[in-house]
Amino acid sequence: MRARQVLYTAGFIAALLIFWQALYWIFGARVLTPPWTTFANAWNMLKMPDYWPDLGESIRAFLIALIIAFGMGTIGGIVIGAWRACSEVLEPLLVNINTVPKVALYPVILLIFGLGIWSKVVFGVLHGVIPIMISSIGAVRNVNPIYVRCGRTMHLTHWQMLRRVWVPACVPEIFSGLRLGFSLTLLGTIFGEFFASQKGVGFLLMNAIDLRNIPTIMSLILILVVFAVLSNSALLAVDRRLHRTQA
Amino acid sequence: MTRYAWMRLGIVVGAGVILEILFRTGVIPRLIMIPPSEMLASAWQILASGEFKGDFYFSLLNIAFAIGLSVAGGFLTALAIYSVPLLRATLEPFLTSYSAVPPIVFYPMLIVIFGLNRNPQIIIAVMFGLVPMAINTINGLYRIRPVFLKVGRAHRVSALASVFRIQLPAAAPYLFVGVTLAVSYSVIGVISTEFILSASGIGHQISFAYDNYDNRAMYGLVVLLLAIATLLNSTLRYYSHRMLQRWTR
Numbered sequence: 001m002r003a004r005q006v007l008y009t010a011g012f013i014a015a016l017l018i019f020w021q022a023l024y025w026i027f028g029a030r031v032l033t034p035p036w037t038t039f040a041n042a043w044n045m046l047k048m049p050d051y052w053p054d055l056g057e058s059i060r061a062f063l064i065a066l067i068i069a070f071g072m073g074t075i076g077g078i079v080i081g082a083w084r085a086c087s088e089v090l091e092p093l094l095v096n097i098n099t100v101p102k103v104a105l106y107p108v109i110l111l112i113f114g115l116g117i118w119s120k121v122v123f124g125v126l127h128g129v130i131p132i133m134i135s136s137i138g139a140v141r142n143v144n145p146i147y148v149r150c151g152r153t154m155h156l157t158h159w160q161m162l163r164r165v166w167v168p169a170c171v172p173e174i175f176s177g178l179r180l181g182f183s184l185t186l187l188g189t190i191f192g193e194f195f196a197s198q199k200g201v202g203f204l205l206m207n208a209i210d211l212r213n214i215p216t217i218m219s220l221i222l223i224l225v226v227f228a229v230l231s232n233s234a235l236l237a238v239d240r241r242l243h244r245t246q247a
Numbered sequence: 248m249t250r251y252a253w254m255r256l257g258i259v260v261g262a263g264v265i266l267e268i269l270f271r272t273g274v275i276p277r278l279i280m281i282p283p284s285e286m287l288a289s290a291w292q293i294l295a296s297g298e299f300k301g302d303f304y305f306s307l308l309n310i311a312f313a314i315g316l317s318v319a320g321g322f323l324t325a326l327a328i329y330s331v332p333l334l335r336a337t338l339e340p341f342l343t344s345y346s347a348v349p350p351i352v353f354y355p356m357l358i359v360i361f362g363l364n365r366n367p368q369i370i371i372a373v374m375f376g377l378v379p380m381a382i383n384t385i386n387g388l389y390r391i392r393p394v395f396l397k398v399g400r401a402h403r404v405s406a407l408a409s410v411f412r413i414q415l416p417a418a419a420p421y422l423f424v425g426v427t428l429a430v431s432y433s434v435i436g437v438i439s440t441e442f443i444l445s446a447s448g449i450g451h452q453i454s455f456a457y458d459n460y461d462n463r464a465m466y467g468l469v470v471l472l473l474a475i476a477t478l479l480n481s482t483l484r485y486y487s488h489r490m491l492q493r494w495t496r
Contacts, residue, residue: 008337031359089254099431100476101438103450104469107457111279180346187349194351194443195454209355209444221352228348236343 033218042219042226057199061117062189065124069185073129074174077136087137094137098130102188106195120192120200127188128181135177139170172242179235186228281466289467290474299452299468306437306448307475309365313372313433318426320373321380328381329388342382350374354440363446372436379428387421388414423487430483434476 017035024034033041045051080087106123113119143166151165193202201220208216263283269275270282281289293299328334328342350371357367391414399413415422441450449472456465 005336005340008333009340012337012341027360032356085251088251089258093255093258096477096480099427099434099480100473101435101450103435103439103442104453104472106442107453107465108280108469110457183346183349187351190349191351191439205352205355206443209358212359214359217355221356224352225348232346 029214031214033215037215038218038222041215042222045216045219046223051204054200054204057117058189058193058201061120061192061200062124062186064117065121065128065185065189066182068121069125069128069132069181070178072125073132073177073181074136076129077133077174077177078140078170080133081137081140084141087141091134091137094130094134098134102126103191106192110195115197117197120189120197120202123192124185124189127191128185131184132177132181135180136170136174139173139177140166142173143169172239175239175242179232179239182235183228183232190224277462281462285463286466286470289463290470293464293467293471299449302447302449302452305365306441306450309369309372309437309448310434312365313369313376313437314430316369316373317376317380317429317433321377321425321429322384322422324377324381325384325388329385342378342385345378350436351439351443354443358444363444368437368440368445368448371440372433375432375436376429379432380425383421383425383428384418387418387425390421391417420491423491427480427483427487430479431476434479438472 020032020035024032046055080090102123105126109119109122109126113122147165147169148161151161156164190202190205193200194206197203201224205217205220207213208220266275266280267282267284270277270280328338353374354367354371357370361367361370395413395417396409399409404412437448438450441448442454445451449468453465453468453472456462456468
């Protein structure tokens with residue numbers, strides 16, 4: 001079964017690569033570069049020290065944004081979720097804010113935080129924090145009341161209650177939220193770099209669009225996609241493990 | 248309105264009043280932001296003068312196209328994955344990691360292929376919206392309780408009737424979640440692409456006003472955009488809530 005799954009996945013990836021190659025044959029080098037060339041270009045790009053400051057800047061902005069979004073989202077979500085009235089009032093509000101296109105707020109953030117790294121960070125946080133918060137609220141509120149009652153009948157202390165009941169019951173759900181938040185924070189950070197910054201992967205991409213530099217556009221997209229898929233698969237593996245041990 | 252809804256309204260209005268006070272006392276400089284009262288006035292002016300009428304039509308039409316394509320495409324994709332085991336085994340692992348790739352990175356490539364018009368924007372919006380719809384539809388189809396189908400079979404319900412009277416209503420809560428997500432992602436996709444590079448549209452006008460230090464027009468447009476998104480969402484939520492109540496009675 002396992003080998004079969006690997007076969008299917010490999011088959012799908014092969015189909016995608018063939019599709020990509022076919023697109024190249026149809027549209028030509030004016031529009032896109034073929035798979036093999038793109039992989040080679042991307043690899044060369046990663047090896048070249050010229051690009052390291054930009055990559056470093058993006059990674060730094062993304063990591064700072066990630067830490068802030070994770071911290072604010074989980075702590076805020078747990079506090080709101082534990083307080084029933086507060087979550088009744090705030091949750092619909094958060095869901096609504098979440099559906100608003102946050103790009104529209106970009107000028108505001110730029111005016112407040114300037115052109116440096118901080119507006120990218122804030123933009124990343126803005127995209128990631130609310131989904132994390134919503135799923136943390138859900139995680140805390142959906143803990144099966146029987147667990148809590150059971151803990152009480154066993155006269156657990158507050159600390160034991162937290163460690164043995166609340167945390168194990170909430171963590172898998174919160175982690176699923178973090179996984180979603182991870183991708184959204186990445187999206188937000190790249191977005192932030194698109195519009196106004198002088199450094200970073202998003203900036204390089206925007207620059208390449210202005211210059212119609214197809215090989216650079218394609219290799220940057222490839223780097224981003226590979227990074228996103230790999231990190232997501234790692235998080236997904238942890239996620240599955242957590243959900244399995246819970247069940 | 249319930250007590251909680253009033254409290255929510257209170258929070259929103261309260262935040263607006265606090266902002267207004269901060270402006271009036273000069274804590275926030277006008278260069279950064281204009282007071283909420285002026286934002287609303289500007290939004291009203293934009294509506295009354297019809298200055299950006301063409302842009303609104305352009306964006307709203309694109310959003311409508313994107314929503315239609317995402318919902319229909321997502322639903323059909325889900326049906327295909329649900330009913331063909333080979334597709335299910337192949338695509339399912341990819342669906343879960345799809346959300347990791349921001350579709351927006353493909354926008355530059357699509358502009359080169361399709362040119363700078365509405366097509367690449369709609370495609371990006373559909374790339375945003377289709378997969379959440381598909382994932383939620385699949386979830387809904389998987390979670391139909393087998394006993395429902397058995398009852399149907401015991402009553403000799405035809406295949407078509409089984410789909411419309413048992414399976415769809417049973418999956419409906421998930422379908423609605425999917426539609427809600429598809430709508431908000433379509434809006435986000437259209438507006439974001441307009442923001443990045445476009446010749447017209449609300450997003451384009453906001454970034455144009457920003458580039459020209461026209462804070463008044465910019466905040467007026469932002470307020471209108473937020474109003475449209477909120478209106479769309481709350482209408483959808485209201486109707487889905489009502490429909491679900493009727494179906495699950």
